[in-house]
Amino acid sequence: MNPAHLDTLLAIIDEASFEGAASALGISPSAVSQRVKALEHAYGRVLIRRSSPPVPTPAGEVIAQMARKIALLRSEVDVALGGKMGALPLSVAVNADSLSLWFGPVLQAVSGWQQAALHVRIEDEKHSAQLLSRGDVMGAVTSQSKAVPGCEVRPLGAMxxxxxxxxxxxxxxxxxxxxxxxxxxxxxxxxxxxxxxxxxxxxxxxxxxxxxxxxxxxxxxxxxxxxxxxxxxxxxxxxxxxxxxxxxxxxxxxxxxxxxLYWQSWRLESETLRMLSAAVVEAAASLAH
The missing domain is CATH 3.40.190.10 (Periplasmic binding protein-like II)
Structure with missing residues (x-):
């Protein structure tokens, strides 16, 4: 399993194009295509539909979720060892009302974490859990109380x-x-x-x-x-x-x-993810009043 190939898969999904992924990674579009083909050959499955924008196949969603978990753990180890690998990638889905009204303290909390980079996807609370199952995000504010496979659920209160x-x-x-x-x-x-x-x-x-x-x-x-x-x-x-x-x-x-509303996040031994979940639960305390 080549970490560069996994990073390339995530870059295509996040940047919504092969060209955007190439720019984000500092490589050529042809190199992006070659890495994806190598990854697909390794797993024996098509992982990305070559549509506009490109989207992961069901197999690609499984690999993307694994890739994000690996990327988070790699970054945590790098930070702990004083390395310079890059930012801690924290991707979350939040509905617009929550982001506007009570999620602000989470932004403040993350600002104090070394090398943390927060990527917020705005999505309706009835649909944000889909981003978790696809591997697009590691945590989501959702109205779905049933846990997404591989995730844990915490009640937040109600809007x-x-x-x-x-x-x-x-x-x-x-x-x-x-x-x-x-x-x-x-x-x-x-x-x-x-x-x-x-x-x-x-x-x-x-x-x-x-x-x-x-x-x-x-x-x-x-x-x-x-x-x-x-x-x-x-x-x-x-x-x-x-x-x-x-x-x-x-x-x-x-x-x-x-x-x-509920907070669903990956079931993963990650101190950063634990801190993120705690910050979300604390910020949502106002919903109980």
């Missing part, structure tokens, strides 16, 4: 969401005290954001097929879009409170949606 709207928008779509949910515009963070759909199913039993949906993939811009009336939305309660107090937004009702 609490409230349904809010600009007061004028809500007035325009309320008749006789009833909200016209099919006509009122709605926001969503991205194509995988189903919080508003879950709320609608709870309210009216279905999700209208033809409705005005605006997609705003930024936490700050999403909040602003709700404030100005581009659509109604579910916001974290702690984020919505200042706007509710100013009456810039109003509660559609007093009901909350709670999204339980």
């Amino acid at each position: 609490r969401y409230v349904s809010v709207a600009n007061p004028e928008l809500l007035d325009r779509h309320t008749k006789g005290g009833q909200v016209d949910w099919e006509a009122m515009p709605v926001l969503r963070f991205g194509p995988r954001d189903r919080l508003q759909d879950i709320d609608l199913e709870r309210r009216i039993g279905f999700v209208p097929s033809r409705r005005n949906v605006s997609e705003i993939p930024s936490v700050d811009a999403f909040l602003e879009a709700a404030r100005v009336g581009l659509g109604w939305a579910l916001l974290p309660e702690v984020q919505a409170l200042p706007l509710l107090e100013r009456s810039a937004l109003v509660l559609i009702d007093a009901k909350r949606i709670e999204v339980p």
Whole structure:
């Protein structure tokens, strides 16, 4: 097993192209291709689909997860021995609301670790566990309580969401005290954001097929879009409170949606990973209040 070949596989996945991997590794694109072919020959399997972007095959996902574990352990040994191999590679997946509202202390903690480099992937909490199973990340904030194979799970608490709207928008779509949910515009963070759909199913039993949906993939811009009336939305309660107090937004009702969160990470004898997990659990303590 050639460590350089494993590093090349990870570089292709992380940089999303053979050319990007070549630039990151300081080698030619042809050398990247040769290393991948050698790795595939060694395992007797195709490991990377030559698509745009290139993606690992199921066999490639298994090898990628192993490669990341090896890279972390190699880096820890190098740091312990005072070597200069490079940064400790810490890759995690976090949903956008968590990153914006409570994950900050994790960044501060990692900043004090020698040679640590943190790579954060923003992914919806319902899908972040997939990145763990694919070997893209070593830890993930997820709504999945069942452990991904080879991982351990720690409960973090729950994010609490409230349904809010600009007061004028809500007035325009309320008749006789009833909200016209099919006509009122709605926001969503991205194509995988189903919080508003879950709320609608709870309210009216279905999700209208033809409705005005605006997609705003930024936490700050999403909040602003709700404030100005581009659509109604579910916001974290702690984020919505200042706007509710100013009456810039109003509660559609007093009901909350709670999204339980968990930290899943590799089951690996790594002091760095243990410290990372402890930092995440500590940072998430506010979710319990």
